[in-house]
Amino acid sequence: MACLSLSTKKKLHAALNVLIVYLRTIFVACATSCFYSWYRFQKRLRSPSPSQTVIRVYKQLEYLHGLISESDVTCIAELQMDRRSFRRLCQVLVTRGQLRATRNVSIQEMDFWQTPEPIHENSTDPKWKWFKNCLGALDGTPVKVHVPECDKPKYITRKNEIATNVLGVCTPDMQFIYVLPGWEGSAHDGRVLRDAVTRRNGLKVLNGCYYLVDGGFTNGKGFLAPYRRTRYHLNEWRDGYRPTIPAEFFNMKHSSARNVIVRCFGLLKMRWGILRSPSFYDIRTHRRIISVCCMLHNFIRREMVVNPMEAEANGQFQDGNSDVNNYITTVESSDEWTA
Known part of the structure; x- marks a missing residue:
């Protein structure tokens, strides 16, 4: 080595470096190939035959x-x-x-979704004949969900549960017209309704028609709420108590008809256990599950003549192309229902 000239030593040193690089490349390729083969082998062991x-x-x-x-x-x-x-x-x-x-x-x-039809002038239904041109009833209900830790404060309800506020709209025969899941549990029902009405494919309310709502919503065009500070809930009319003033009579009939959405939600949660407790699905997937459960609810209502679960729920839960200008697009106070 001492007899070699300086230029020869540099060439040998460069050749050794190139050889080392080649050896490292070959080693990495062999190691990668061995690891991939081992991974495929383990995967085959875990997967069923x-x-x-x-x-x-x-x-x-x-x-x-x-x-x-x-x-x-x-x-x-x-x-x-x-x-x-x-x-x-x-x-x-x-x-x-x-x-x-x-x-x-x-x-x-x-x-799967039901198309609403207004109550006719000659309706003889004891609950709905008082509400001509009414399309049905709507309300919100909490459905427990799993959300990331950082989002939990927004989903806490008044009952201190982690849930999404689901807006449901149904017909007098307990079929869902429209459902909007996904809002945080802390969101007010009126805020959710405003979002539903202003969405491109949201809730459509024809002018001249309306839905029955409870006192938590705005009493205005398209949405008829009961008299405030007046006896209202069905359990307040038991034990033979009769209305003494027109406002109480109206509230009694209003509560009896609007209770259809309460029974609708009750039957929905009785039928599908995944809506009674939080699942491991993320909130986006759970929103879709809620919508599908409502669609299946409608399908079962139409196809099954006799439903044993519905009879149980009735006794337990009593408490396309159109003219856009012909629909109600805002939720606000008005004199629509002022006598």
């Missing part, structure tokens, strides 16, 4: 077949609908919703 997958799918199909072929009692207990309704739902999802064996499902929601 094709035979296990076939067995699992077969058991699921066998269980589902048992539900829809054994009896309506079993099917209602597990799926909340009878066998005929479940087959009808599958048919709708395949033909209208384009349901396929993919992860993304497209469903035309217009097949």
Whole structure:
């Protein structure tokens, strides 16, 4: 080495450096390849074998077949609908919703939401004949959710629960017209309603028509609230008490009709347990779950002639293209209902 000239030593040193770089590159490539092979091997160990997958799918199909072929009692207990309704739902999802064996499902929601119809002048319904041109009733209800720690203060309700404030609008026959989930539990019902009315695809209220609301909402055009500081709730009319002034009579009839939304929410939560307690889903997914539960509620109401759960709820919970200028687009006080 001592006999080598300086230029030769520099060339050898440069060649050694290049060789070291090549060796390092080869080592990294080999290590990466070994790690990837080990990862694929471990993944195959954790994933079920094709035979296990076939067995699992077969058991699921066998269980589902048992539900829809054994009896309506079993099917209602597990799926909340009878066998005929479940087959009808599958048919709708395949033909209208384009349901396929993919992860993304497209469903035309217009097949599930109910279109409101005003109460006619010649209506004989004992609860609704007093409210001509009324479309139904609306109210808000809390649904418990899981939210990030930083967002919890916004979702705390008056009952100190972490929940989202869900606005629900229903017809006199207890079918949902419109649902707006996602607002924080601390949001006032009136604020949620204003958001629903001003949205592009929000709640539509025809001029001349209205919804029944409770005292927490604004009494104005399109929304009829009861008299304030006057006996109102249904439990206040029990034990034979009768109204003594016109305002009390109006509130009694108003409360009896508006109670449909209370029963609607009660039946919804009785039917779907995921709405009674917070799930592990994020708030965005939970909003979609709430909407789907309401759509399925409407579907079951239309398809099932006899619903045992509905009878229980009735006894428990009593407490497209259009002219935009023909709809109410604001929520504000007015003299609409002033005598």
